[in-house]
Amino acid sequence: MASISARRLAKELHEIQTEGCPVGINLLQADDFAAWQFTIEVMGESLYQGEVFTLLFRFDKHYPISSPAVQFVVTDGKTSPVHPHVYSNGHICASILGNEWSPVLSVIAVCLTLQSMLASCKKKERPPDNDRYVRHAPDNPKKTQFHYDGNSP
Amino acid sequence: MSDYSLSDDDYYNDEDMFDITQDDDDMNMDDYTEDFKVDTNSKRKSYEIEYESLNQPAVEKLMQQDVAYIIGILGVDSSIAARLLRHSSWNKERLIEKYMDNPNTILVAAGVTAPEPPSVTSPIRTHIGDRRTTRSASKIISTLSSSSKTSSKASSSSYQPAQTRLKAERFVCPICYDDSSDLQTASLDCDHLFCTGCWTTYITSKIRDEAEHCIRCMAEGCCLVAPDTFIQSALAGEGEPTWARFQELLVRHFVSCNPNLKYCPHPGCTNTVSCPAAASKSSLTTVVPAVSCGARGIPGSPEALTSAVAAKEHYFCFGCPIDSDHRPVVCSVAKMWLKKCADDSETANWIKSNTKECPKCQSTIEKNGGCNHMTCKKCKHEFCWVCMGPWSEHGTSWYSCNRYEEKSGTDARDAQSKSRASLERYLHYYNRWANHEQSAKLSLDLYAKTEKKMEDMQITSSLTWIEVQFMKKAVEEADKCRMTLKWTYAMAYYLARGNEKELFEDNQRDLEQAVEELAELLEQPIEADAIPTLRQKVTDKTVYVHKRNEIVLEDTANGFLEGRWKWNARVEGFDEPDQADLV
Numbered sequence: 171m172a173s174i175s176a177r178r179l180a181k182e183l184h185e186i187q188t189e190g191c192p193v194g195i196n197l198l199q200a201d202d203f204a205a206w207q208f209t210i211e212v213m214g215e216s217l218y219q220g221e222v223f224t225l226l227f228r229f230d231k232h233y234p235i236s237s238p239a240v241q242f243v244v245t246d247g248k249t250s251p252v253h254p255h256v257y258s259n260g261h262i263c264a265s266i267l268g269n270e271w272s273p274v275l276s277v278i279a280v281c282l283t284l285q286s287m288l289a290s291c292k293k294k295e296r297p298p299d300n301d302r303y304v305r306h307a308p309d310n311p312k313k314t315q316f317h318y319d320g321n322s323p
Numbered sequence: 324m325s326d327y328s329l330s331d332d333d334y335y336n337d338e339d340m341f342d343i344t345q346d347d348d349d350m351n352m353d354d355y356t357e358d359f360k361v362d363t364n365s366k367r368k369s370y371e372i373e374y375e376s377l378n379q380p381a382v383e384k385l386m387q388q389d390v391a392y393i394i395g396i397l398g399v400d401s402s403i404a405a406r407l408l409r410h411s412s413w414n415k416e417r418l419i420e421k422y423m424d425n426p427n428t429i430l431v432a433a434g435v436t437a438p439e440p441p442s443v444t445s446p447i448r449t450h451i452g453d454r455r456t457t458r459s460a461s462k463i464i465s466t467l468s469s470s471s472k473t474s475s476k477a478s479s480s481s482y483q484p485a486q487t488r489l490k491a492e493r494f495v496c497p498i499c500y501d502d503s504s505d506l507q508t509a510s511l512d513c514d515h516l517f518c519t520g521c522w523t524t525y526i527t528s529k530i531r532d533e534a535e536h537c538i539r540c541m542a543e544g545c546c547l548v549a550p551d552t553f554i555q556s557a558l559a560g561e562g563e564p565t566w567a568r569f570q571e572l573l574v575r576h577f578v579s580c581n582p583n584l585k586y587c588p589h590p591g592c593t594n595t596v597s598c599p600a601a602a603s604k605s606s607l608t609t610v611v612p613a614v615s616c617g618a619r620g621i622p623g624s625p626e627a628l629t630s631a632v633a634a635k636e637h638y639f640c641f642g643c644p645i646d647s648d649h650r651p652v653v654c655s656v657a658k659m660w661l662k663k664c665a666d667d668s669e670t671a672n673w674i675k676s677n678t679k680e681c682p683k684c685q686s687t688i689e690k691n692g693g694c695n696h697m698t699c700k701k702c703k704h705e706f707c708w709v710c711m712g713p714w715s716e717h718g719t720s721w722y723s724c725n726r727y728e729e730k731s732g733t734d735a736r737d738a739q740s741k742s743r744a745s746l747e748r749y750l751h752y753y754n755r756w757a758n759h760e761q762s763a764k765l766s767l768d769l770y771a772k773t774e775k776k777m778e779d780m781q782i783t784s785s786l787t788w789i790e791v792q793f794m795k796k797a798v799e800e801a802d803k804c805r806m807t808l809k810w811t812y813a814m815a816y817y818l819a820r821g822n823e824k825e826l827f828e829d830n831q832r833d834l835e836q837a838v839e840e841l842a843e844l845l846e847q848p849i850e851a852d853a854i855p856t857l858r859q860k861v862t863d864k865t866v867y868v869h870k871r872n873e874i875v876l877e878d879t880a881n882g883f884l885e886g887r888w889k890w891n892a893r894v895e896g897f898d899e900p901d902q903a904d905l906v
Contacts, residue, residue, distance in 0.1 A: 174499040174524065181500040234498055235521070235528045272543035273498045273525060 175233045179203045182277055195281045203229060207243065208281055212289045224248050225284065226260075227277055228310070237271035239312045240280055252294040255287065259304045261311040263297065368873070370650055370880035372610055374598035374641065376617040382574045382584070382595050389415060397422055402550040407433050409537065409573075413580040434539060434548030437513045496521055498541065509557070511549055515542035522557045527565050536572040587616040588646040589637040594618055598641045607655065608896040609883045612641035613648040648806060651879035652814040655895040660756075660813035668753050671746055680743070682711050682735040711735040745906065752816040759809040762842065763802050769845060770798040776849055784851045793858050797845060797865045804838045804872045811875065819889040819904035823882070830878055834871040841868050 183200055191197060191208070198207040206227045212218045224243040230236060242250035242260035250256050255263040266275060266283055297303070367373060377385075386405075393404040396419055410433035411418035421429045430436045495502040496518035507519040517525075521541070526549070529535045538554060540547045549557075558566045571593055578584040578595050582602040587594045594616035601612030620634025639646045643654040645661070652660070678689045681697075683704035688697065695708040696717075705714035712732030740747075777791040811831045818824040841864040847857065882888050890897060891906040 174521070178498065178500050232524075232528060235525050236532075272545075273521065273541045274543050 173231060175231050176203050178234055192282060194285055210281060210285055216289050217291050217294050218251055218288050223251055234273040237267055239310050240267055241311050251288055253291050254295055254297055257297060257300050257303055259307055261307060368877060370876040372600050372612045374596050374614045377595045377597055379574055379593045386577050403435050406435050406548055413577055434546050437547055511540050511547045513540055513545050513547045515540050515545055517541055523561055526554055526557050527561055530565050530569050534572060536576055585641050587637050588639050591622045592618050592637055601641045607642045608653060611650045611653055613650050614641045649810050651876050652810045656817050657813060671750055675746060680739055682706050682738060711739055752812045756809050756812040759805045763805040766798055766801055780851060793862050797861045800865050800869055801838055801841050804834060804868055807872055807875055808835055817890050817892055819891045823887055830875045834875050837868045837871045840864060
């Protein structure tokens with residue numbers, strides 16, 4: 171039997187392919203169950219009109235019990251949106267990707283949340299500690315969670 | 324008559340200098356004499372603290388008592404009482420007060436009951452806290468997992484796979500998307516159904532990876548907390564270790580909420596120490612709460628069985644995070660010293676051996692090659708690296724310095740040594756501190772070798788097991804005293820100059836001398852026919868060393884109780900030091 175992670179991702183992918191993605195979100199690449207990419211843009215009036223970003227999802231074998239590692243792609247000429255919760259290296263500060271992750275959330279749900287986060291932005295600016303964070307940030311944004319988590323043994 | 328007179332005869336003549344302590348001299352002396360004479364006296368010494376060691380079942384019993392108390396007062400069942408207590412950090416009074424105030428509020432906050440329908444908690448909390456985000460995300464979830472809505476069965480938060488098994492084949496677990504007809508499901512009181520496999524994986528991951536004892540429903544934004552019985556059933560097939568870990572996490576949480584308790588910091592140990600005497604921060608300026616949980620070594624490791632000395636008893640400090648006995652020095656000073664050592668010792672050593680200071684502006688300079696004609700980068704002063712005198716006096720003798728005795732050179736070197744004094748002072752204490760630590764380690768190695776030899780001797784000679792035990796006793800005693808000595812250097816570094824410090828250092832010196840003598844005896848080669856003499860010598864020395872150690876600990880502890888010690892730096896919890904004493 172396939173692992174929970176693979177079965178769950180297969181099902182999510184199947185739904186995306188049959189029912190399609192919500193408006194503004196497009197599947198870019200999902201060749202395996204390790205990493206997927208989506209393009210994301212904000213529809214209607216917003217500070218990010220006309221900008222298209224790429225989201226990278228990385229899954230470990232404990233998905234969906236553990237959250238996916240999600241970030242904006244900042245290589246190959248792609249950039250991360252200028253937003254108070256998005257660091258220039260693409261890392262995102264959102265509670266649903268950390269301690270408020272629930273296994274019933276899905277890849278599409280995360281995309282929608284982030285799309286809405288961009289849509290509601292009032293001022294384009296980087297987080298105040300951007301430079302310091304980016305200099306020392308781990309490769310995997312999920313590891314950042316552990317820095318603030320006092321009780322990881 | 325001073326209270327020091329018994330600790331060493333040398334002090335006897337200095338008695339008239341101690342006018343500060345004269346008021347309570349008589350009383351102290353009585354105490355002291357009594358302790359000193361009656362070695363087997365069961366009375367607690369002034370450097371010891373009253374404490375009790377508890378194993379995990381004992382702590383669990385304390386928890387059950389609290390739960391029973393809450394059941395009695397609030398009339399709730401035990402699983403609810405336990406969750407309420409955990410939520411209130413085991414503060415019974417506050418819990419009762421809040422419950423009396425409004426039971427529903429606290430029941431919801433503790434995750435016992437679900438909140439009233441309209442007050443849906445926002446699952447997403449980014450910094451902006453955008454409400455629209457929440458709604459759009461939840462909506463898509465509900466379409467994705469619409470199939471799970473088929474179940475509206477009222478289940479009683481218990482883990483009953485058989486009862487909640489669905490006849491409808493349409494149930495799909497919203498997590499793993501398994502839709503097999505024989506899928507077993509379970510839910511908390513909130514009726515968020517998931518398959519038992521996902522529950523098990525989720526609970527195991529929470530306990531093992533996140534060390535979390537408060538396990539909430541898996542549904543997004545649902546704040547219900549799983550009762551222990553639910554967790555136990557979910558882990559039933561998964562094996563004992565996870566359930567045992569869960570129990571341990573509950574105990575740890577209880578212990579961390581209670582200032583009278585502290586969990587043993589030694590790896591793998593699950594004991595707790597109860598020490599109400601050191602529970603308040605203010606008590607830590609007068610006592611050093613060195614405690615032991617009673618266990619030895621690392622549980623389950625082979626060394627715990629083979630060598631009794633290598634498997635050290637779990638000593639730790641109740642008052643601070645230092646996981647060893649740091650008597651005689653109090654927590655705040657010990658902490659300052661460790662921080663200083665961590666920050667400075669390597670750097671200071673390097674600076675000392677590799678650099679000199681410019682005689683004019685005191686900039687630290689490293690000479691990394693070239694001739695002895697130095698030009699300070701900062702103040703452009705030209706001087707000779709060898710004699711430290713000004714270069715102008717060197718005339719034409721360019722590459723060699725034969726002027727070491729010139730006045731100007733001597734003056735420059737004096738100034739140099741003065742500015743280095745604080746560095747030297749620190750290194751003096753640090754090196755002795757480090758040396759005792761190193762020696763303690765080496766003596767343990769030595770003991771391991773000796774023990775082997777003694778075992779051989781039992782076989783080849785007529786000595787009995789009991790007759791070769793003196794070595795073990797001696798090594799243990801020496802190790803204990805080295806730990807005391809080690810910390811006396813941390814203490815002496817911060818002690819303000821004066822008579823008190825001199826007395827302290829006299830006691831320290833006497834103990835150090837005795838320990839070194841004992842260590843030397845232990846190093847001697849062991850021959851079968853010399854064993855009786857060696858044993859006599861070692862035993863005598865061990866007794867003496869033990870006494871000297873008691874004196875240091877006792878006198879220092881009394882000094883703290885009397886407020887006798889003055890510091891040369893600002894120490895947390897103590898009075899500001901005199902300006903003249905500051906270093």
